[in-house]
Amino acid sequence: MRVDFMMIGAQKAGTTSLAAQLAAHPQICFCREKEPGYFHKTEEWAAGLDHYHSLYSPTPGQLCGEASTYYTFFPEFRETHKRLYDYNPALKLIYVVRQPVERIISHYTHNRVREIDTRPPAEAVFAEPAYLNRSRYGVQIRPYLELFGPENVLLLVFEEYTADQIATLYRVAEFLGIDAAPFAETDTTPLHQSVGQPYLRSEAARSFTKSELFQKVRGVVPAAIRQPIRHRLLSNKIDEKPHFAPEVKQALWRLLEDDVLTIEQMLGYSLNVWRRGYTEEA
Template identity: 25%
Template structure:
């Protein structure tokens, strides 16, 4: 058993919100860890610095949550979580085992890992060879607001104390800030290998304005029955607030202007304004 749909990004563009919605749909099964990171571990060498740690940390957290919430433990599920975090990770056999649970039988299975948008052409070809023709969902957020959200997340995770303006600018210039939102590279790359009916691009801003409409469109795209989502308007993973110097915003606007221009040219002005 393998997933029949993927959400490939973008990072900080609503993927956690979408995971929460689809997790509640009775016709969908997604892994207990949101981001599996299989394809980007194989094809984006820079990610290998942290992907194994992520899987072990995420499975340990999932196990702790499960044990804490359930007095009557289902030990095959406990063993499943333990095995996911074992040393034998990121093999094809391991990826298949991620989706090998009785609870997933008969349901539409998905893998929601935003770093997948960044994999190279050979990675997409391998993905297609393994999965066939999965449905692809790509959430698109305004380049500057996406980068700013990622910047704040990175700082909250790695920096203690306050930053000077120079330090903020150095953080904004980090490789991954631009890489995760490189729509000019990634959108054509994915469109070249998937039929137009198999890839759905959605502007991030619609999530706040019309969350039910977004889910209706996704249900239609995936062939799902309509569902009432209990956490539809709930904000997931709110970014920590920071007083970011205006020079940082200006730096990002200048650096990412070609990305914004690309979105308007590729999808139209109305789509771009909704990101």
């Protein structure tokens, strides 16, 4: 077998929700492991394909797909696109772009709730290159366009997706060559929101909550006891996005606006919705 398509980013651009919607389609067999990230971390990738392929159980006629935003973490991982091309030169790739400053704010919020980055926003986003680099969409996607060709790369805009998820799913169906009809009744509830949702600090605790034993226990222990323990002792939660001062947001935009022009050229139309509040032209 070979995986037929992959969602390769961008991080914090709705890929979790979109992946769940694609996984529910009857013509798609989606990877059982969320963000397996096999090709960005495995130099000798050919030797471990049996294990990677074991994450899929397709029925005849199904397309296999996965979602790993790691695949466009450039320059952290510089050879991923070449590995993917060597694996399957006919691979179809889906890449979602989002207003780049808003993506950084969401990225920082994601790290803050997980206590990965507890520095103030203005300090963190300029000190850690990944915040800016992962919003440089043109830099991230260009190697894939050059190797696979534009016919095998679908660029989606997060703001268009959130405004009309079904229309975006129809575009994906056309791109993958599958029936669009099952998407008509798709669940459009957002997934993996960083604000307002408790995040378990312990990886072991996160795994336990997905287990069969936990599902049995949660029905026995009263919520009045279970939830305070879970929320106060084991988890972290923020109720609103961290504040980014206007001058910080403007500085981030100035560093990224040239890349926005590149993405507009790739898309063939203007993203004025991204400029609102940042330029006089919008």
